[in-house]
Amino acid sequence: MQLLVCGGTGCRASASATIVEKLNESLKAHQLTEEAQVVITGCFGFCEKGPIVKVIPDNTFYTQVKPEDAEEIVAEHILKGRKVSRLLYEDPEKKEHVEDSKHMGFYQKQMRIALRNCGVIDPENIDEYIARDGYSALAQVVTDLTPEQAIDLVKQSGLRGRGGAGFPTGLKWEITSRFTSDQKYVVCNADEGDPGAFMDRSILEGDPNSIIEAMTICGYCIGATKGLVYIRAEYPLAIKRLQIAINQAREYGLLGENIFGSKFSFDMELRYGAGAFVCGEETALIASMEGKRGEPRVKPPFPAESGYMNKPTNVNNVETFANVPVIFLKGPEWYSAIGTEKSKGTKVFALAGKINNVGLIEVPMGITLREIIYEIGGGIKNGKKFKAVQTGGPSGGCLTEAHLDTPIDFDSLLAAGSMMGSGGMIVMDEDDCMVSIAKFYLEFIVEESCGKCTPCRIGNKRMLEILEKITLGKGNMEDLDHLRNLAYVIKDTSLCGLGQSSPNPVLSTLENFYDEYVAHVKDKRCFAKKCKALARYTINPDVCTGCTICARNCPVEAITGEKREPHFINQEICIHCGVCYQKCKFNAINVE
């Protein structure tokens, strides 16, 4: 028997280490050390009900365990085989004790659909994909359904694009299928330019065949025989595994002429992006594939009508494609039963930032931010206080504590001033300066702006200059109004999505953290202590020994004081270089 005790931060803060000690003591006292073993695990993710103790092999799940309970658990459960019912998890709705953890709703917090094979199969072996029902959806579509019927199923499922805009996938396929042309294309957008996002990379590295199958299904539906995957060159492992999968699929005849003995033929190849964020925008992507500079163009005409080489092209994100085979395998009703009314299915998020369980999660739409950050994510690192979470990368906005109970779906995130984006979720704590964060995203945007349209090219640069002024302590209140006006103009007049959404971080931080901006501008203070130029250095007179090292090293002679008397820094002269702080051997200098 094994007793698993949760060693995650939340449970540890509630004395889980003491529970381990007490359990070991009790086991020794009852002479059960041969039969039962205590193991410290990682976070169960059920932090609200911690500390958690799970007994294997019967899967009993004890919640809110205290060190005093250890003896009872050992004496009753381990020794006598009687579960301690008062500690069992109680289902909040049914009000019953759940004995076996497999029946807990908790495990439905994460549901891996797009990631169904990631971490389960060997991605370099197509046989393992086939053994898990791989290519059965394609077979069903090609041999049993007409293109219209297949498109209809995708429409019924309610699948919306996972690249950020959330356009209904079935509708996109239908529109593309209606245009007649001698050649049509299926394009997979694997550019994934958002900083901190790695959902698509993980799908391509862990289950590349799902993309091949989905693109082939799409080709059948819209009447295309050629597929192109635009993948960023910074993903060498994903490129390698995708190419291996394509080669293996070709060997099996799953790509090529007369697939499954039908008249339908389809093949695909890879095209490499050179790392431009703007090439994630579909028209810029297409321009890049055509060998031109990656610049977007006016839409309409949409790529469905005139895309790659001016032919009808269907562009979808990697994660959108990863969901497609499941719709056929399990049926659209099954798929649309998951999620909210307007946002069906699951979404993969890349949890990053100041959170304990950094990683990839896939959750049904409608889950709240609180559940993601505190339960699945294991809470904020080092026990700090949550400040904000940035969703949607440089195109999204910051959500605050007030939004923690927002259910996540396309529309509610938009209403809260952010957007779903491709799924990056960066968590920030009390030590992050929101003005610096806005500046960081703007720096990224200014680098990545293609320069074609004036509002984005010049407007973003001006916004960045204002933010730089503010973080250097030279801003004033008019700058804030100016910033806001600029932001709205850029949002309204930019040519493509990059420019239209680049002001979002600025606008949402202005909205939710206005007092931080005011503090930077009026008081010239950065409370998160991130803006070095605004740091205030003061000498603690109780600790200072008057050794004069700081005064002798100050480049602007801002420090005064007699030998062996506490010294004093003149804030008017101080240039915030930090030399005194580095030189002081007595830790007498405070930075705030």
Place this chain on the structure above:
Amino acid sequence: MTKIKSLDDLRQKKQQLEQSMDIREKSDHPENLVQIKVAMATCGIASGARTVMNALVEKIKKENIPAVVTQTGCMGYCYAEPTVEVTKPGFDPVVFSYVDVKKAEEIIDKYILNNELLDGILPPNYQTI
């Protein structure tokens, strides 16, 4: 590789694979084979999963342990890489975190051969379809 030319071919292939995976698990040895999966996505490789995988393969070969080591994609526990999942026949899969070469050897000696769990296992926090 023979081509898969029809739905029947695919179904046959799938059955074949299921059988061969079954045989792989049950025939050669009276005890079934242990499945060891090492997460080899970029986060895993960056934290040294290749060294761990090589160490596991070597030890298994040297000591003739009835186990199969394969690579797999991202299991989602990027903060705890390198991660290794061990499925002993008849047991639920167990995921070990922060696995280095030393811990990998302990996994084999303690868990696989002795049924003793190590500290730092990661409880499953998702269901898959």
